[in-house]
Amino acid sequence: MALTNWTRGLVAITIIAVGSALMDDYFDLPGPYCRQRGCCPGRQDDCSVPILGTLCYCDDFCNRTRNEDCCPDFWSHCRGVTPPPIAAPIIGCTYEGTVYPIGKQLKKNCNVCKCERVGMSGDMLCEQHRCIIEPTITDAINSDPSNGWTASNYSEFWGRTLEEGIKLRLGTLQPQRFVMKMTPVRHTYDPQSFPREFESEMKWPRWISGIQDQGWCGSSWAISTAAVASDRFAILSKGREQIMLSAQHLVSCDIRGQQSCNGGYLDRAWSYIRKFGLVDEQCFPYTASNEKCKVLRKGGLAEAKCKLPELVDRRSKYKVAPAYRIGNETDIMHDIMTSGPVQATMKVYHDFFTYKTGIYKHSPLSSADRTGYHSVRIVGWGEEYTSQGVKKYWKVANSWGRLWGDNGYFKIARGTNECEIESFVLGTWPEIENKLLLNNEIRRIRYPK
Ligand SMILES: *[C@@H]1O[C@H](CO)[C@@H](O)[C@H](O)[C@H]1NC(C)=O
Ligand SMILES: *[C@@H]1O[C@H](CO)[C@@H](O)[C@H](O)[C@H]1NC(C)=O
Ligand SMILES: *[C@@H]1O[C@H](CO)[C@@H](O)[C@H](O)[C@H]1NC(C)=O
Numbered sequence: 001m002a003l004t005n006w007t008r009g010l011v012a013i014t015i016i017a018v019g020s021a022l023m024d025d026y027f028d029l030p031g032p033y034c035r036q037r038g039c040c041p042g043r044q045d046d047c048s049v050p051i052l053g054t055l056c057y058c059d060d061f062c063n064r065t066r067n068e069d070c071c072p073d074f075w076s077h078c079r080g081v082t083p084p085p086i087a088a089p090i091i092g093c094t095y096e097g098t099v100y101p102i103g104k105q106l107k108k109n110c111n112v113c114k115c116e117r118v119g120m121s122g123d124m125l126c127e128q129h130r131c132i133i134e135p136t137i138t139d140a141i142n143s144d145p146s147n148g149w150t151a152s153n154y155s156e157f158w159g160r161t162l163e164e165g166i167k168l169r170l171g172t173l174q175p176q177r178f179v180m181k182m183t184p185v186r187h188t189y190d191p192q193s194f195p196r197e198f199e200s201e202m203k204w205p206r207w208i209s210g211i212q213d214q215g216w217c218g219s220s221w222a223i224s225t226a227a228v229a230s231d232r233f234a235i236l237s238k239g240r241e242q243i244m245l246s247a248q249h250l251v252s253c254d255i256r257g258q259q260s261c262n263g264g265y266l267d268r269a270w271s272y273i274r275k276f277g278l279v280d281e282q283c284f285p286y287t288a289s290n291e292k293c294k295v296l297r298k299g300g301l302a303e304a305k306c307k308l309p310e311l312v313d314r315r316s317k318y319k320v321a322p323a324y325r326i327g328n329e330t331d332i333m334h335d336i337m338t339s340g341p342v343q344a345t346m347k348v349y350h351d352f353f354t355y356k357t358g359i360y361k362h363s364p365l366s367s368a369d370r371t372g373y374h375s376v377r378i379v380g381w382g383e384e385y386t387s388q389g390v391k392k393y394w395k396v397a398n399s400w401g402r403l404w405g406d407n408g409y410f411k412i413a414r415g416t417n418e419c420e421i422e423s424f425v426l427g428t429w430p431e432i433e434n435k436l437l438l439n440n441e442i443r444r445i446r447y448p449k
Helices: 002-025 074-079 135-142 162-168 220-236 247-253 266-275 329-339 350-354
Strands: 048-051 054-057 093-095 098-100 105-108 111-118 121-126 149-151 324-326 342-348 355-360 372-386 389-397 409-413 425-427 435-438 441-444
Touching: 093 111, 093 121, 135 149, 135 350, 220 247, 220 266, 220 329, 220 342, 220 372, 220 425, 247 266, 324 329, 329 342, 329 372, 329 425, 350 355
Parallel strands: 355 409
Antiparallel strands: 048 054, 093 098, 105 111, 111 121, 149 355, 324 425, 342 372, 342 425, 372 389, 389 409, 435 441
16 A cells, blocks of 8 residues: 555656646647546545556545646546646747747747746747838838838848847948038039939949948948049049959958948048058958958058059059048039049938838938938939929939849939938049050050149
8 A cells, every 4th residue: 555655656746747748738638537437536546547658536635645646627527616727728829820839939020039938828028129121111101102212121131120230231430520520622613504414324334333232241431432432543544543442451451440340430431541542352352341451551552462453554552632521412413523423421210221212311200210320422413303393312322232222222312411411421532543554665644634
């Protein structure tokens, strides 16, 4: 008898041990148990039924002198009561019409959700980050044509937090106060003579840099600077110095007071190129990373182990004169038309990431969200005739690849300082090489004034 008691004690412990698993996964094990075996009065150790490789009991003592080892239907069948709460099943989490087991994780756009045990049941608990793409914003923009632009879901941005977007897809530190005070250059022109539409790519085919993709690296400060300088080298040299300058050179080497893939100041980028010069993209290709600097500050292209150009007799790195600030809408147009694309800094609102086509204006519904600064290249302008009248725009090259926006470009309202895009516009004069190499003979090139 003593032995039997001891054995039953062990069995009871076993049932308790599988108890929680049993309730999670086997709560609906098909019975019947006591209904088939019958209920027994008092204590009867053989009043049992096999269950999950062990035994459960249908006698009155199953809940008394030992740990609970009553069969699942003991309470309903033998006692006519609902089972005590311990027998209540924990099903898991019901979320958007699907049941998930406890511990299950899933990703909901940019947030991780986990099915957690809460009391006797489960609850799906999700992180609460704002995401770059949020269907509520995208839908609101697309359902109101008066916005003048359309939004899209980009698979590269889906599943990323707004925080990541601002940190790693922009990357221009807000100009410091003294730089903002730079006096803009004065131009003389007749704005009436400007064309209604202008595109750098049409005026200077093959000399304008294409669309780049900065990747998940906050380097727009370096990419836009290198691209504007490249365009102007080609234009001013009439195609003889058609090079793509290395943005990675800036990201990796212009590190004093700069933050590489975490952002940089434009004035520091320009003064780095003025003092030390850049090499070309082939010599130091873009890797979207905080790669170590591999170009010496001193010395020319040969010292930096770059291939020398074939058309002109260039030995030095590519340098520029100090960058200049361009003050207002017509000055910007005049500068683009005469010297090439310019660099602009803009405030990026949440909805900008979703831009697809049309003339962008930030919508009020995203203006309370986090913002950041980005630098881009204005390549032209134009006008569109809509039911609400003429809408003026800038045509701008972004650095998020060709799949984003309108082939990598976007249009943004012109003349109203939309997103502060007209506040801090910069141009530069490149130091072009004026010695041409022809049959190994060096000739001076004369450029018209
Ligand atoms: C066993 O069940 C009866 C009837 O529900 C209850 O009155 C009694 O307190 C229970 N005994 C123990 C030890 O839980
Ligand atoms: C957006 O695109 C991603 C990946 O292409 C897709 O998984 C997601 O369901 C899309 N979201 C919406 C709201 O269409
Ligand atoms: C921009 O500034 C120039 C002076 O640099 C001035 O002549 C011109 O009228 C201004 N244009 C606008 C649109 O304010």
